[in-house]
Amino acid sequence: MAHELVEAIVGMKEKDALRIVEEMLERGEDPQSILDLGQEAMQIVGDRFEEGSFFLPELMLSGEMLRRIAELLKPKMAAGAVRREKLGRVVLGTVRGDIHDIGKDIVGFVLDINGFEVIDLGINVPEEKFVEAVREHRPRVLALSGFLSLAFDSMKSTIAQVDEAGLADGLHVIIGGGQMDETVRNYTGAEAYGEDAMAAVTFAKQNVEVS
Amino acid sequence: MGVTEKSWAELTAEEKRDHRYEAWLNPPGFEFASPEGEATYKAAVTRISDAYSLRVPDRVPVSMNMGWYPVNWAGYTSYEAMYDYSKAADAYLRFNRHFRADVMATPSFMAIPGKAFELLEYRLYDWPGHGTPEDAGFQYKDQEWMSIEEYDHLIEDPTDFFYSTYAPRIAGAYEGFSLLSTPFDLVEMPFGRLNMGPWGIPEVHAGLKKLMAAAEEVGAWAQRIFPAVDTLQAEGFARGRGGFSKAPYDFIGDSLRGTRGMLMDLYRAPEKVIEACNRLAPLMVRWTLRHATNDTIPGIFMPLHKGADGFMSLEQFKTFYWPSLRAVLLGLIEEGFTPFLFAEGRYASRLETICDLPKGKTVWLFDQTDMERAKETIGQVACIQGNLPLSLAHAGTVAEVTTYCKHLIDVAGPGGGYVMDLGGVTDSAKQENIEAMINTTKEYGIY
Numbered sequence: 001m002a003h004e005l006v007e008a009i010v011g012m013k014e015k016d017a018l019r020i021v022e023e024m025l026e027r028g029e030d031p032q033s034i035l036d037l038g039q040e041a042m043q044i045v046g047d048r049f050e051e052g053s054f055f056l057p058e059l060m061l062s063g064e065m066l067r068r069i070a071e072l073l074k075p076k077m078a079a080g081a082v083r084r085e086k087l088g089r090v091v092l093g094t095v096r097g098d099i100h101d102i103g104k105d106i107v108g109f110v111l112d113i114n115g116f117e118v119i120d121l122g123i124n125v126p127e128e129k130f131v132e133a134v135r136e137h138r139p140r141v142l143a144l145s146g147f148l149s150l151a152f153d154s155m156k157s158t159i160a161q162v163d164e165a166g167l168a169d170g171l172h173v174i175i176g177g178g179q180m181d182e183t184v185r186n187y188t189g190a191e192a193y194g195e196d197a198m199a200a201v202t203f204a205k206q207n208v209e210v211s
Numbered sequence: 212m213g214v215t216e217k218s219w220a221e222l223t224a225e226e227k228r229d230h231r232y233e234a235w236l237n238p239p240g241f242e243f244a245s246p247e248g249e250a251t252y253k254a255a256v257t258r259i260s261d262a263y264s265l266r267v268p269d270r271v272p273v274s275m276n277m278g279w280y281p282v283n284w285a286g287y288t289s290y291e292a293m294y295d296y297s298k299a300a301d302a303y304l305r306f307n308r309h310f311r312a313d314v315m316a317t318p319s320f321m322a323i324p325g326k327a328f329e330l331l332e333y334r335l336y337d338w339p340g341h342g343t344p345e346d347a348g349f350q351y352k353d354q355e356w357m358s359i360e361e362y363d364h365l366i367e368d369p370t371d372f373f374y375s376t377y378a379p380r381i382a383g384a385y386e387g388f389s390l391l392s393t394p395f396d397l398v399e400m401p402f403g404r405l406n407m408g409p410w411g412i413p414e415v416h417a418g419l420k421k422l423m424a425a426a427e428e429v430g431a432w433a434q435r436i437f438p439a440v441d442t443l444q445a446e447g448f449a450r451g452r453g454g455f456s457k458a459p460y461d462f463i464g465d466s467l468r469g470t471r472g473m474l475m476d477l478y479r480a481p482e483k484v485i486e487a488c489n490r491l492a493p494l495m496v497r498w499t500l501r502h503a504t505n506d507t508i509p510g511i512f513m514p515l516h517k518g519a520d521g522f523m524s525l526e527q528f529k530t531f532y533w534p535s536l537r538a539v540l541l542g543l544i545e546e547g548f549t550p551f552l553f554a555e556g557r558y559a560s561r562l563e564t565i566c567d568l569p570k571g572k573t574v575w576l577f578d579q580t581d582m583e584r585a586k587e588t589i590g591q592v593a594c595i596q597g598n599l600p601l602s603l604a605h606a607g608t609v610a611e612v613t614t615y616c617k618h619l620i621d622v623a624g625p626g627g628g629y630v631m632d633l634g635g636v637t638d639s640a641k642q643e644n645i646e647a648m649i650n651t652t653k654e655y656g657i658y
Contacts, residue, residue, distance in 0.1 A: 014478065014479065055522065056522050150346070152605050183607055
């Protein structure tokens with residue numbers, strides 16, 4: 001049987017979850033083990049999202065619960081203790097001309113709860129900024145987000161410029177967003193396209209070496 | 212025609228509907244450019260009306276779900292179209308004359324006046340030169356404009372909430388409105404100090420000047436844009452939209468709570484969400500009616516955003532999204548309108564639920580929903596439209612587009628009740644691919 005904190009988070013009982021954390025802290029329980037329970041709950045949320053019984057409301061609310069729990073724990077934790085070994089690094093952003101952020105943020109969030117280090121460049125990100133970030137952070141995965149059809153060209157030119165900068169070796173590029181499909185993937189030169197946020201996780205897991 | 216206000220109120224929904232379709236087919240007092248223009252126009256309206264009413268038309272009608280492509284095709288940037296209204300008008304005139312779909316691509320929802328946005332100090336959108344590049348369009352800024360605590364204010368007195376709280380947040384020009392008393396206070400002694408006094412405050416004056424300047428700009432824009440729409444109609448192109456409305460849930464989620472806030476409200480304040488949606492449903496209908504006359508054409512555009520697959524479970528859709536949307540649809544149908552719902556994204560899991568509507572009274576434009584299943588379900592009670600993928604229009608070949616369109620006509624066309632269109636809002640495409648969609652429909656879509 002799962003811990004009551006895990007049950008509260010997975011059951012979307014926000015007030016209960018926060019109350020349980022406060023009680024655990026009052027009892028002097030180890031903040032790191034509380035955080036581990038939060039991570040355990042997020043895994044279940046992620047699994048249910050993937051299997052199609054949870055949707056965006058549950059993903060958004062559980063993320064918010066975890067954020068608030070982490071805030072409660074922060075003062076009690078030694079600096080740097082929250083850091084965990086990451087699976088690998090992903091550079092993420094919404095391409096030039098497009099300011100849609102929800103899809104990108106959700107991808108960033110599910111990558112994060114699945115153990116990836118996410119470098120989020122934001123929205124309306126020019127090609128040069130992606131090139132710089134890839135050069136600086138040397139990610140294994142570059143994830144380009146976009147909702148509008150103008151994003152097709154921005155994605156294509158971003159991938160081309162990363163390539164021209166000689167940074168394509170060992171870099172795996174995935175595109176995602178409302179209109180992405182095989183035709184767009186082929187057009188942009190990306191390695192894969194994602195129909196939902198979990199596709200980015202699957203793709204990232206396939207393409208990083210666990211350190 | 213010739214219906215007085217009183218007799219209009221006495222008409223049944225069906226009679227109002229007949230009147231609107233008749234006024235669409237024979238626009239009162241409208242002069243066509245030529246007999247050919249008139250004949251083309253009437254054939255197009257008849258064709259679309261037949262499809263909307265689930266009758267078999269002479270052929271499948273074809274429409275173009277256009278964003279900024281007409282402007283780009285004409286060689287202008289979005290920035291130019293939003294700031295130089297002559298260029299916007301020129302783009303849409305040339306675009307429609309070149310492609311010749313049955314329904315005109317209209318500038319009135321896209322090439323909107325950027326200068327007026329500036330004068331209003333509008334915060335709900337970014338637009339070319341103001342947050343987006345000059346070759347991108349205006350885009351909605353997803354933010355929280357109403358706190359979760361303010362549901363009660365919205366539910367209790369929506370007009371006061373909009374006037375005193377919402378407007379000052381979304382545009383600098385309205386900031387002074389937070390200092391005014393509510394319109395309700397006009398009762399009895401409107402010259403009272405607390406009623407009249409705030410109108411003398413410098414911030415209020417400054418805001419009013421901005422509003423007057425913005426209104427002048429909107430007037431200048433309308434003087435350029437609407438004659439172009441009339442010119443196109445005179446040449447035979449049918450207008451598709453008589454107005455605009457929204458699902459109450461989207462209204463709250465898009466404009467008030469923002470996507471994040473709205474998603475979490477389903478757990479944090481579920482009763483308030485439902486109460487607010489129900490409160491707003493009749494207001495959505497009245498919103499449309501205020502901007503309409505008895506001769507307004509029937510199609511009412513309703514972009515659907517936050518109820519698509521993935522945004523919530525089917526159970527949540529049935530609880531939070533659909534009941535108040537259905538109430539708006541029934542209210543509009545009661546006024547003789549034909550709600551035109553743009554189901555962006557995927558709607559696969561909603562197809563059975565949305566069938567609970569009167570037959571032949573709505574139109575559903577689908578984006579990535581499987582059209583064969585759509586035909587089998589909602590297609591039995593409503594006209595369906597779409598779903599040529601934007602990706603094919605942008606990056607496909609003419610052969611691929613042609614094959615796809617023929618398939619659409621094969622699966623969605625039988626028995627009428629289908630309109631060819633692109634599934635998504637088109638900002639970019641290959642000219643030959645849009646031509647292929649139109650030509651294939653005109654040749655292969657004959658009944």
